[in-house]
Amino acid sequence: MGELRWHPLLGQWVVVASHRQERTYKPPAEFCPLCPTRDPAHPTEIPDEDWDIAVFENRFPSFVETPPPPQVAGTALSPVAPAQGICEVVVYSPDHDRTLAEQSVEHIRKLVEVWAHRYEELGRRPFVRYVMIFENRGEAVGVTLHHPHGQIYAFPFVPPIPQQELAHAREHHERTGRCLLCDVLAEERAAAAASAPGGDRRPGRIVVENDDFVVFVPFFARFPYETMLLPRRHVGSLLELGDAERWHLAEALKGILARYDALFGLRMPYMMVMHQAPMDRPVGGYPECHFHIEFLPIQRAPSKLKYLAGSESGAGTFITDATPEEMARQLRRAGERLGGVGGVAR
Amino acid sequence: MGELRWHPLLGQWVVVASHRQERTYKPPAEFCPLCPTRDPAHPTEIPDEDWDIAVFENRFPSFVETPPPPQVAGTALSPVAPAQGICEVVVYSPDHDRTLAEQSVEHIRKLVEVWAHRYEELGRRPFVRYVMIFENRGEAVGVTLHHPHGQIYAFPFVPPIPQQELAHAREHHERTGRCLLCDVLAEERAAAAASAPGGDRRPGRIVVENDDFVVFVPFFARFPYETMLLPRRHVGSLLELGDAERWHLAEALKGILARYDALFGLRMPYMMVMHQAPMDRPVGGYPECHFHIEFLPIQRAPSKLKYLAGSESGAGTFITDATPEEMARQLRRAGERLGGVGGVAR
Numbered sequence: 236m237g238e239l240r241w242h243p244l245l246g247q248w249v250v251v252a253s254h255r256q257e258r259t260y261k262p263p264a265e266f267c268p269l270c271p272t273r274d275p276a277h278p279t280e281i282p283d284e285d286w287d288i289a290v291f292e293n294r295f296p297s298f299v300e301t302p303p304p305p306q307v308a309g310t311a312l313s314p315v316a317p318a319q320g321i322c323e324v325v326v327y328s329p330d331h332d333r334t335l336a337e338q339s340v341e342h343i344r345k346l347v348e349v350w351a352h353r354y355e356e357l358g359r360r361p362f363v364r365y366v367m368i369f370e371n372r373g374e375a376v377g378v379t380l381h382h383p384h385g386q387i388y389a390f391p392f393v394p395p396i397p398q399q400e401l402a403h404a405r406e407h408h409e410r411t412g413r414c415l416l417c418d419v420l421a422e423e424r425a426a427a428a429a430s431a432p433g434g435d436r437r438p439g440r441i442v443v444e445n446d447d448f449v450v451f452v453p454f455f456a457r458f459p460y461e462t463m464l465l466p467r468r469h470v471g472s473l474l475e476l477g478d479a480e481r482w483h484l485a486e487a488l489k490g491i492l493a494r495y496d497a498l499f500g501l502r503m504p505y506m507m508v509m510h511q512a513p514m515d516r517p518v519g520g521y522p523e524c525h526f527h528i529e530f531l532p533i534q535r536a537p538s539k540l541k542y543l544a545g546s547e548s549g550a551g552t553f554i555t556d557a558t559p560e561e562m563a564r565q566l567r568r569a570g571e572r573l574g575g576v577g578g579v580a581r
Numbered sequence: 582m583g584e585l586r587w588h589p590l591l592g593q594w595v596v597v598a599s600h601r602q603e604r605t606y607k608p609p610a611e612f613c614p615l616c617p618t619r620d621p622a623h624p625t626e627i628p629d630e631d632w633d634i635a636v637f638e639n640r641f642p643s644f645v646e647t648p649p650p651p652q653v654a655g656t657a658l659s660p661v662a663p664a665q666g667i668c669e670v671v672v673y674s675p676d677h678d679r680t681l682a683e684q685s686v687e688h689i690r691k692l693v694e695v696w697a698h699r700y701e702e703l704g705r706r707p708f709v710r711y712v713m714i715f716e717n718r719g720e721a722v723g724v725t726l727h728h729p730h731g732q733i734y735a736f737p738f739v740p741p742i743p744q745q746e747l748a749h750a751r752e753h754h755e756r757t758g759r760c761l762l763c764d765v766l767a768e769e770r771a772a773a774a775a776s777a778p779g780g781d782r783r784p785g786r787i788v789v790e791n792d793d794f795v796v797f798v799p800f801f802a803r804f805p806y807e808t809m810l811l812p813r814r815h816v817g818s819l820l821e822l823g824d825a826e827r828w829h830l831a832e833a834l835k836g837i838l839a840r841y842d843a844l845f846g847l848r849m850p851y852m853m854v855m856h857q858a859p860m861d862r863p864v865g866g867y868p869e870c871h872f873h874i875e876f877l878p879i880q881r882a883p884s885k886l887k888y889l890a891g892s893e894s895g896a897g898t899f900i901t902d903a904t905p906e907e908m909a910r911q912l913r914r915a916g917e918r919l920g921g922v923g924g925v926a927r
Contacts (some may be wrong), residue, residue, distance in 0.1 A: 240800060240801045241801060242799075242801040242803065243749060243753075243765065243801065244745070244746045244749050244761065244762075244765075245742070245746065245749070246745065246748075247897065247898065248898065249801050249802070249803050249898075249899050249900075249901065250892075250898060250899065250900040250901070251901050251904055251905075252900050252901065252902065253902060253903050253904050253907070255900065255902045256881070256882065256902035256903055260885070297892070297900045306904075307904075307906075310768050310772075310800065311764075311768070312761070312764060312765060313768075313800045313801050367891075367895070367896055369891035369892075369895050370891070371888075371890040371891045376888055376890050377886070377887075377890045386891065388891075388892060388896070390896070390898070394892075394896035394897050394898040395897030395898065396591070396895065396896055396897035397896065397897075398897075399590070399591050399592065399897075400590045400591065402592075403590055403591070403592050407589075415589060415590065416590075418657075418658060419589065419590075419658060422656050422657070422658060422659075426656075453588075454656065454659045455586045455587060455588040455589070455595050455659050456595070457595050506890060506891050506894055506895050508891060508896070529895070531894060531895065535602065536602065539606070540723070541723075542717075542723025543889050543894065544717040544723045544724075544852060545713075545715035545716070545717045545732065545734075545852050545854060546596075546643070546715075546734060546740075548852055548889065549713070549715050549742065549852050549854035549875070549877065550713055550715075550734070550736070550740035550741070550742055550743065550854070551593065551740050551741030551742035551743075551744075551745075552593065552594065552595075552596060552736070552740040552741065553596065554595075554596040554643045555595065555596070555598065555599075556598065556599060556601045556602035557599050557602055558597055558599050558652075558653075559597075561599065
């Protein structure tokens with residue numbers, strides 16, 4: 236039902252998954268496959284009512300554990316490979332309407348545990364090279380099931396974007412002996428400290444911070460209101476976080492997600508993408524890798540979306556319509572209206 | 582009003598163009614800035630009524646010829662640079678409703694001349710490294726002005742996607758002495774010739790072909806119904822095409838664009854992106870570069886769009902919902918209904 240095909244011009248795998256064309260598409264709420272089964276005549280994906288967070292294999296997966304052999308022969312320029320991997324769905328709660336931002340910190344803390352467990356568990360499979368935990372949120376991002384949920388893709392290769400990030404981090408590490416993202420964070424903190432006080436009481440691009448995490452609009456943001464969530468401590472994945480850090484991660488997550496929804500008074504469409512170390516070495520085996528979560532919203536104004544058109548999709552160059560400094564200022568204002576949930580920039 | 586900021590994790594420039602937030606957004610037809618000026622009380626961008634194709638500088642450009650110095654100081658990790666370049670708009674005709682697919686071959690032939698002229702003219706500026714001719718078509722791609730038009734970006738750097746393509750083409754050229762896209766085309770032709778005849782009278786992934794051009798769905802397509810238009814002869818840009826080839830290019834262009842609109846009976850939203858040699862060497866200076874046009878549609882079914890969500894935008898890995906072979910078959914069927922406009926697969 237699919238295979239990987241090599242793109243010889245771009246040097247990357249493309250996943251052909253033709254069975255996904257027929258995936259469940261925006262069913263009405265009463266037929267939601269992600270709600271708990273309440274009536275045995277209408278079974279859902281989750282045959283139980285008593286749970287906090289549910290994880291199961293995607294019924295329309297891009298990768299499967301035992302894929303059929305490729306349906307086509309590869310060529311000299313374009314080899315093919317089985318689409319071996321695992322795709323999971325993470326249903327955030329039984330509540331069909333409650334988004335991640337609206338969950339309690341206690342609930343998000345449980346989700347952090349689930350993520351760490353799945354990252355470790357999936358990463359242990361010998362055919363898995365990279366585990367990506369992510370969420371597509373909102374119809375504008377292409378969500379076809381409205382019940383709040385995230386996804387996990389266990390890839391049989393390190394995908395291009397994490398691969399590029401790791402390559403640049405490795406180069407920096409070899410050259411300086413330091414972690415690239417530790418240095419980015421130091422620059423962000425210096426920029427915040429150095430800004431002249433004035434109209435804006437909390438300067439710089441930092442939006443949320445607590446004892447263990449900082450969320451900021453990167454100086455080099457590509458998406459509108461893009462933020463990056465970083466642990467202050469240099470760790471490669473969720474697995475290296477202690478109990479207090481996991482609580483602070485839950486708090487910082489709620490902090491930034493609540494600001495997104497408050498920014499325009501609408502549920503912000505975004506992609507949330509977790510970057511952790513590849514899984515082919517033991518914990519700590521990628522010293523250049525600094526765990527982080529990227530939030531990539533696509534709403535550039537209350538009634539305008541950002542599209543990835545010719546420049547972005549055709550050339551690979553992103554154009555932003557606002558400065559990162561202005562984006563951060565607006566997100567901080569939204570945070571003030573919320574009473575500083577999750578921690579304010581210090 | 583903007584600058585380039587270096588993304589140290591991805592190793593690429595991001596363009597900050599905050600003045601673009603206020604660009605003209607879906608004006609009603611009577612206020613279309615791309616129509617000829619008909620009433621001096623309502624001047625448009627084009628103060629003349631008697632023209633075939635109009636080219637002028639974008640009023641909301643991402644790059645300008647004499648940019649102000651960057652508004653912010655760069656850092657050690659993220660240097661900044663002036664956003665120096667040129668952005669032009671190419672209005673395909675005075676007709677507010679006639680799309681490129683609906684123009685005559687004669688008219689498209691004139692457009693080929695305009696493109697070649699602008700590519701050469703812009704490429705001659707010392708600060709221009711790469712000229713990208715493209716079209717964003719359809720509201721679903723983010724078009725904010727409906728009058729059919731294309732764009733030209735004269736970049737001060739080679740953007741990431743052409744850069745990757747050139748790097749892989751160069752590697753192939755050094756290793757084999759041959760052009761990568763010539764070899765891709767040979768594989769496509771071999772696949773078409775080798776397919777068993779059967780239900781489908783025209784096998785392979787070739788959709789349109791004439792004496793000088795071939796349009797096919799690449800074996801490694803990333804977008805729904807993606808096609809690549811290639812000259813049979815190895816040339817690096819429009820400038821190397823002779824008169825007969827330019828006519829055949831116009832014909833092949835009309836052929837594929839007409840098929841896209843016929844496929845679902847709607848104006849297919851797409852990006853059209855022209856890949857030519859960078860402009861820092863004389864004509865022929867990039868022997869590894871084979872001129873081609875990529876068509877990247879985003880409609881995967883009559884009422885469903887393809888979104889570039891978590892896997893594509895977050896990981897950089899594309900997942901397609903149909904096989905390239907099936908996409909090609911459907912596009913050929915659409916071509917049959919049109920009487921084979923532009924040339925059929927032979």
